[in-house]
Amino acid sequence: MTPGMEGAALTTPAAIAVVPRTDLRAATAPVLLAVKRAVLLAAEVAGLWALNEAGQLIVTRLHLHFPGNVAGMLLLFALLCTGVVPERLFERSSSLLARHLPFFFVPIAVGLMTLGSTLLSQGMSLLLVLVASAAVGLCAAGWLAQVLAPPARKERP
């Protein structure tokens, strides 16, 4: 609506009916935008779901001893590298899923509630295994990468 029409809208009976309608439209605009965003997001997630299913299918069909979801990930990586899928296509859904990844596997860990006593009796051994093996992995990866990496640029004169 043009600014000049505002005064007219209050006086002419025909326009009075128009005013609330535009108000309504203005009020629903953010809602419509949110709905549009949600639909687009759902479509993105559906695309990722389809890739996951494709990965599962490939693994079963080829009788591979390999997780289907990782096959789906490699599939998406290949599609991105070949340019079949543009990077921005899964931009929103991938960052959302990555941010809330913990939420999706917490329900599996909740199964611990029945394993509590077994784990507690062996708790020290398990913790020792986890800490020591993490330390071995951290040092092995860090040390080898540092030794093999070309010296950092700032060390040059």
Add this chain to the structure above:
Amino acid sequence: MKAALTLYGIAVTAGMYALSRRLSRRWPSPFTSPVFFTTSATILVFLATRVELSDYAQAKEILTFLLGPATVALAMPLYRNRRLLVANLVPAMAGLLAGALGTMIAAVALARALGLSRTIVVSISIKSVTAPVAVEIARMIQADQTLTAAFVIVTGMIGVMLGPWLLDRAGIRSPLARGLALGTVSHGQGTAQAALEGELAGAIASIALGVAAVFTSLVAPLLLPYF
């Protein structure tokens, strides 16, 4: 009744998760991290309100539905940082393979030496892989998914609490090496920690997380007979 319990299970999990996000922002610590806090708080609420694990089965099915798509989405950071990997191919891949294999062999050897059961040995072998992939490998190698998930979570916490200190002690100062080590061993939480140290460390950690997941997926089933 069953539907009500399922809804209750979902509500408790989601509520505790929302709470953990607030807590971790206010008091950042491995113990307020969303995974650890949500898991323990949900278990405590279930125990207090006498919810059986079988009552939660349906809710678990619904909530973990997005785990597959979330794994596929891990291709995005891998793709975004691919040039960094190519530029550092030799040190990154060598460090990654050494770290992923080293931590797996150390875990299996030590667990066996301590006389832990075979289920535990198999389940603990893949504890350095990001959770959604680890539970999928667990299914393949007949490990216990729940145990694996728990070991993965604790490994993430160890990486955050112990990782930076240990790397300092070992004289590993290059951001590339630090990020790589944290991402390879402590997956998501290690990557978050590496990102705090700097952009390069965070980027290489997110690559390490993805590549280590692929590598362990390939290697774990092959090594299974020797575990």
